Amino acid sequence: MKTILILCLLVAITSITPLTFAQNAIDGFSAERAAAERRWEEQFRSVPTAQSAREHLRRLTLEPHIAGTKEDYDTAVYVRDQLRNFGLNAELKEYDVWLNYPNTPSVLELITTRRQRLNTREAVVPGDASSSNPKITPLFNGYSASGDVTAPVIYANYGLPNDYDDLKKIGVDVKGKIVIVRYGNSFRGVKAKVAEDHGAIGCIIYSDPADDGYMQGDVYPKGPWRPVASGQRGSVQYLFDYPGDPLTPGRPSIPGVPRLKPEEATDLTRIPVQPIAYDVAKTILSQLQGPLRPRGFQGGLPFAYHVGGTDDLKLHLKTDMDYKSRTIWDVVARIDGNEEKDRWVVLGNHRDAWVFGAVDPNSGTSAMLEVGKGFAQLLKSGWKPRRTIILCSWDAEEYGLVGSTEWAEELAPELKDKAVAYLNLDAAVSGANFGASSVPSLWKLLRAVTRDVKDPKTGKSVYQQWQDHAREERSEDDEFRGETRIAALGSGSDYTPFLQHLGIPSTDMGFGGDYGVYHSAYDSFHWMDKFGDPGFRYHVAAAQVWGTLAMRLADADGLSFDYTDYAEQVREYFNEALRIAKRRNLAGSFDPKPMTEAIDDFGKEAERVEKNRQEAIRNGDRARLAKINDALVQAERQFLDPRGLRGRAWYKHQVYAPGFYTGYAAQPLTDFRQALDDRNGVNAKESLERIVAAIRRATATLKG
Numbered sequence: 262m263k264t265i266l267i268l269c270l271l272v273a274i275t276s277i278t279p280l281t282f283a284q285n286a287i288d289g290f291s292a293e294r295a296a297a298e299r300r301w302e303e304q305f306r307s308v309p310t311a312q313s314a315r316e317h318l319r320r321l322t323l324e325p326h327i328a329g330t331k332e333d334y335d336t337a338v339y340v341r342d343q344l345r346n347f348g349l350n351a352e353l354k355e356y357d358v359w360l361n362y363p364n365t366p367s368v369l370e371l372i373t374t375r376r377q378r379l380n381t382r383e384a385v386v387p388g389d390a391s392s393s394n395p396k397i398t399p400l401f402n403g404y405s406a407s408g409d410v411t412a413p414v415i416y417a418n419y420g421l422p423n424d425y426d427d428l429k430k431i432g433v434d435v436k437g438k439i440v441i442v443r444y445g446n447s448f449r450g451v452k453a454k455v456a457e458d459h460g461a462i463g464c465i466i467y468s469d470p471a472d473d474g475y476m477q478g479d480v481y482p483k484g485p486w487r488p489v490a491s492g493q494r495g496s497v498q499y500l501f502d503y504p505g506d507p508l509t510p511g512r513p514s515i516p517g518v519p520r521l522k523p524e525e526a527t528d529l530t531r532i533p534v535q536p537i538a539y540d541v542a543k544t545i546l547s548q549l550q551g552p553l554r555p556r557g558f559q560g561g562l563p564f565a566y567h568v569g570g571t572d573d574l575k576l577h578l579k580t581d582m583d584y585k586s587r588t589i590w591d592v593v594a595r596i597d598g599n600e601e602k603d604r605w606v607v608l609g610n611h612r613d614a615w616v617f618g619a620v621d622p623n624s625g626t627s628a629m630l631e632v633g634k635g636f637a638q639l640l641k642s643g644w645k646p647r648r649t650i651i652l653c654s655w656d657a658e659e660y661g662l663v664g665s666t667e668w669a670e671e672l673a674p675e676l677k678d679k680a681v682a683y684l685n686l687d688a689a690v691s692g693a694n695f696g697a698s699s700v701p702s703l704w705k706l707l708r709a710v711t712r713d714v715k716d717p718k719t720g721k722s723v724y725q726q727w728q729d730h731a732r733e734e735r736s737e738d739d740e741f742r743g744e745t746r747i748a749a750l751g752s753g754s755d756y757t758p759f760l761q762h763l764g765i766p767s768t769d770m771g772f773g774g775d776y777g778v779y780h781s782a783y784d785s786f787h788w789m790d791k792f793g794d795p796g797f798r799y800h801v802a803a804a805q806v807w808g809t810l811a812m813r814l815a816d817a818d819g820l821s822f823d824y825t826d827y828a829e830q831v832r833e834y835f836n837e838a839l840r841i842a843k844r845r846n847l848a849g850s851f852d853p854k855p856m857t858e859a860i861d862d863f864g865k866e867a868e869r870v871e872k873n874r875q876e877a878i879r880n881g882d883r884a885r886l887a888k889i890n891d892a893l894v895q896a897e898r899q900f901l902d903p904r905g906l907r908g909r910a911w912y913k914h915q916v917y918a919p920g921f922y923t924g925y926a927a928q929p930l931t932d933f934r935q936a937l938d939d940r941n942g943v944n945a946k947e948s949l950e951r952i953v954a955a956i957r958r959a960t961a962t963l964k965g
């Protein structure tokens with residue numbers, strides 16, 4: 262609020278026609294150029310239509326299109342040809358990567374006094390014709406090992422380290438057993454890793470109805486939530502170690518690059534992992550004996566959960582995976598910048614899906630095509646973006662961000678030099694509630710852009726709807742100094758290689774809602790048409806927000822990056838870490854002063870650069886702006902440490918990375934926080950020194 266006031270005052274003082282200028286003002290643009298920018302942006306936003314967004318989604322979701330299949334290739338060709346028809350340069354980019362499909366549906370048997378075969382397929386749902394498509398793959402996990410195991414079964418709640426601690430306390434050991442865990446609270450790859458580390462020989466993951474089933478509301482096809490015979494596919498790659506092709510960590514999967522042997526890859530599990538539906542889980546869990554569940558273990562099935570482990574009930578699990586090097590296809594379209602061709606604004610969305618992927622990810626692909634169409638029309642009308650815009654349709658994201666990671670690794674030196682920002686869109690639409698994650702330097706820009714896009718349902722701005730919704734759901738976290746909260750980037754989508762490996766300022770966003778069919782056969786066109794976005798107006802809004810954001814970054818005189826927000830956010834992270842350190846009696850193991858000073862200096866420098874930026878924009882000082890822009894972009898790169906995080910060198914960013922035991926969620930000041938969790942004072946001291954050095958480098962870059 263404060264900043265806006267100051268800006269308006271500045272505007273009033275310096276502009277000859279304060280009123281029109283104030284109306285047209287866009288941060289980062291001179292008065293004259295702001296008016297032109299506004300006209301281009303408005304023209305852009307008039308291009309996407311619900312009708313064509315709907316048709317793209319229908320075409321993209323006709324067949325299941327898992328990465329590396331013919332149907333996936335067909336979607337790549339569709340996207341490329343659409344972009345070409347609009348008039349853009351679009352090419353396929355191939356990589357050969359290590360992927361698995363199930364040879365046969367997994368075998369799951371319950372062995373008591375008799376043998377009972379359990380289902381590993383999803384059921385046909387009346388009313389959704391695509392649910393009977395014979396190409397729907399049975400339930401399986403990407404990067405599960407092949408295996409054939411028989412053992413007693415133990416229920417281990419969410420499969421987090423502390424769940425195993427709770428089991429130990431009641432005398433239950435999972436060694437040599439098969440564990441059954443529920444989805445939620447951690448990335449499924451973490452569940453596989455923790456199970457394996459505790460000596461389990463197999464891992465079954467089910468969707469508890471408390472999570473996204475009937476406890477949330479009516480189930481599909483009556484409502485949007487997960488029906489009883491539905492399971493969640495998904496990768497169990499240890500992407501918190503490194504994402505991408507497991508056989509080429511840190512290097513692109515192109516000809517000539519040597520591959521690891523699969524047994525050398527440290528991001529793959531060695532045990533069979535299998536997802537199941539909750540009707541199958543009910544059959545198993547309802548028969549478990551052994552101790553009553555510890556506190557926090559009870560889910561939404563209608564009986565008291567027991568943890569099992571007794572010999573009178575065993576599971577037989579057989580997974581038979583077809584592992585091979587397979588070709589995947591990214592689609593890359595490039596619009597050359599008119600004045601700064603070597604400064605890139607990169608937009609990315611993945612295209613591959615576990616089944617039809619109407620929400621995840623093709624609502625985003627449909628939006629990307631609408632954005633491409635909009636840009637192409639502007640170009641025909643004479644729009645000349647200052648910087649280069651690159652549209653990327655990624656493949657094999659579902660397996661572990663493979664298509665984006667390989668591309669980012671192949672172009673690493675160029676991207677580090679040229680990339681201004683990376684703007685991700687994954688599951689763009691599953692409802693009407695806007696949400697975003699980004700680096701703090703882009704918060705103001707994201708908010709500004711959402712003020713200029715209309716929310717289809719309310720007619721207010723997306724920003725206003727976003728703020729109203731946050732207020733309804735009010736939690737402490739949702740508001741940040743009177744503003745809508747923008748979350749931290751962890752992992753689980755394609756921004757990871759760009760931000761956490763290459764230090765490129767990144768954003769992610771989408772419109773969310775009641776979405777209970779994630780990674781199932783029911784994430785279909787029919788589901789979207791009926792529940793997610795009837796009318797497809799939020800597909801249009803997603804394209805409008807995304808495209809406007811890209812245009813502003815591509816066209817600005819002085820990039821709208823604000824590092825004062827970054828400094829304040831890092832200070833908050835650090836204060837929180839200090840409280841944890843005190844609670845764990847670790848406060849004596851490091852000196853907080855250098856960090857506090859580094860943050861102070863960083864914040865001061867950020868303020869100074871911001872002043873200079875505003876002044877240079879007003880004066881139209883192009884040479885100075887070029888320098889300031891480069892400093893703003895390169896400051897983020899300085900958060901990288903070439904040595905990487907402790908034990909996982911692929912992750913270079915010192916502030917943002919997924920936590921080792923969260924896998925999706927960010928653990929800011931990652932290594933420092935991990936050291937506190939490990940109660941390791943020596944590591945805490947060393948990690949903090951690295952973070953301080955990174956902040957000092959970023960400060961020096963801003964100074965330059």
Ligand SMILES: [Zn+2]
Nearest residue numbers: 621622687688
């Ligand atoms: Zn996705």
